[in-house]
Amino acid sequence: MRTVYLDNNATTQPAPEVIEAMLPFFTELWGNPSSMHVFGGQVRRHVELARAQVAALIGADPSEILFTSCGTESDNMAIRGAVEAANAPVNVITSRVEHPAVLEPCRMLKERGVPVIELEVNGKGQIRLDDLRLALSRGRAVVSLMWANNETGVIFPMAEATELVKAAGGIMHTDAVQAAGKLPIDVRRLPVDLLSLSGHKLHAPKGIGVLFIRRGTRIRPLLLGGHQENGKRGGTENVPYIVGLGRACELAARALGDETTRVAALRDRLQAGILAACPDVRVNGDEVQRLPNTLNISFQYIEGESILYHLSDCGIAASSGSACTSGSLEPSHVIRAMGVPFMAAHGSIRFSLSRYNTAADIEYVLENLPPIIKKLRAISPFAAL
C-alpha cells in the first residue's frame, strides 16, 4: 500500500545524509570529547563543527549554541533558567497556545509565586501586541512566545514582539521548534535572548535539541554535574546526535527558499482540493501568517480520531486536535483558545508536510479523504441537521 506521511510537525523522517554522518560516531569515533587524547580530540572537532553548522542556520555565533536532549529541555531551561537567574522579582509572560513544554514550566513557576500572564489569542490564533505592551508595563519580565504554532502553523509577529520586550528591558525567549528549517531565522537581526530548537522536527533523529543563549544572557543551568557546554549543562555530549543535528541544519539551510516554496504550493493545493471536495469545513488559524507546511482544517459533524483511523487504513498519516486522540477528554487547548466551536475542534485534522512530500502524495490524499468524510457524516447524528 502507498504511504503518505503528513505528520511532520510531530516528527520528521531522518534524512539519509544525517544518518550517514552519524554512523562513524557509533563505531570508530566513540571517544569522549572532553578527553585529553586523540580519541577525544578528533571527536571534539566534530562537535564543534556541528555547533558551527547549527549556528549558521540561525545566524548565531557557535559559542551561543548549547546542545540539549530535546526541545522540551531547551524550553524548560530557558524559562526556569532565566527566571532563577534574575536578581530581582520578574513576571513571566507567555501565550495560551504555547506547547506544553512552555506552559507547564510557566504554571510550575506560578505555583511557586511567580506572576504569570498568559496572553489570549484571537480567532486567527494571533496575539495582540497591545496585550503584550500592557503585560510588559507591569514590571520586568521573562517572555516566552512561540515563533510558530505546532498545531495551526500560525506565526507570531516575532520582530514586533521582540522589539517591545527588549525596549521594556525584558528577557525574550522563543520556542522556534516548528519554525526552524521552515522559516528563515537570523538572530543577528532579531534580538531574542533565548531560542529553542529540536532536531527531530528538521530531519535529525529524536533526542537532540538546542538552546541558543545570546552572549551575556544570564541563565541558571538545569543539569549540574560537569563542565560541558561551558558549564551550562553537565553531562557527556551526545556526540552522534550532535553531529547528526549539525548535518540536518546544514541541509535545512540549503532547503530554505526553493524547497519551502515548493512545499507551500503542495500545502495550498491540498487546502484548495479539500475545500472544493468537502462541504462544511473550516481552516483553523491565520492563513497568511502561517508556516508553509501546515494545514489545520476542521470537518464539521465528525470526530478527528475516526477520520485518522480511516486515513491510516489508506496509508495516510496526519494528526488531530480532538479529545479522543490525546487520551484526555478535552480537545486541543490551541484550537479552543482560538474560540473554535467544540464540534469543529473535535473534528480538526492537522496535515503537516515536509520536503519529502510530492504532488502525487497530495493527489492521493485528495482522492481518499472525501469518501472518508462522506462515510463518517453518514453515521453522524448531527450531519443531517
Next chain:
Amino acid sequence: MWEYTDKVLDHFRNPRNVGTIKNPDGVGEVGSMACGDALKLVFKLDKQGRIADVKFQTFGCASAIASSSALTEMIKGLTLAEAEKITNQDIANFLGGLPEQKMHCSVMGREALEVAIANYRTGKTSKKILEGKVVCHCFGVTEDEIVRVVRENRLTTVEQVTNYCKAGGGCGKCRDEIEAIITRVRGEEPAAPVAPQPAPRLTTLQKIRLIEETMEKEIRPALKKDGGDIELMDVMDNRVVVALRGMCANCQVARFTLKDVVEAKLREFVAPDLVVEEAHP
C-alpha cells in the same frame, strides 16, 4: 494509536445498523457535541415485544462507533426486559475489550439504550435529562451515574471513573467528591466477589505463573498451618500435576485436599477446566 481489538476495528470500519427508523417505538439520545461524542439509538418492536429493528447514528471516535454498532447487534431480537440487563461491560466484552480510557464509549451505549427504553415506556423526551445532583459540571455527570459505573464496573480510583463516564476529566474540581463517592460505594459492598469475567486464553507460561501465584496466596498458607506444603510439578494443557509435601504427604485426607481445596481454588483463579493430579513418585 490505541490498542483496539480486531473486532472494534471491524465494527468501526463496517458499522452495522447505521441510520434511522420511521416512527420508531423508542428513541434514545445521549452525549453532546461539547463532549466529543454523541449517540442516537432508535428501535422498533415486533408483535411479541422483541426488538425487530434497531439503528444508530454516532458522532465520535472509532471506539464510540464500534460500541454503538456492537450494541445494535447485541439487542436485536431481545425483549426490552432482556435488553435492559445489558451492562457497559457486556458491550466491551462483545468487542473483545476496550482500552481503559475508552470505556466511556461502552457506557454511552448502555445509557442510550436505557433512555430509548424509558422513552418507549413513558413517552418522555428522548434526550437524556440530568436527574439528581450534578457532580461533574464540565461533562454534566450526575452522582447517580457515577455511583452506577462505580458499582457495575467495580471501580476503585477517580481516574477509572473519568475513563468510564468522563466525570473529573475537565477542570478537575470534582475529583474529591468523586473520591468520596467511590469510598461510599466501596464501603457498601466490602467483600463482594469480582464480577465473572470471560476466562482469558492463557499461554502455558502465563498459566504456570498464575497457578504458582494462586498456590502461594490461596493454598499454601492453609496447608502450612497443618505443617504441610505443596509443589507444582508439571502443567500439561488443563492437567496440573502437584506433589504434596510435609505432613500432607502422608495425610489420609490428602485426596480431598487436592480436589476440594487445590482444584477448586485453581479453577476459581486460573481456569475453570483445570484438573489437579497428584504426582506419582
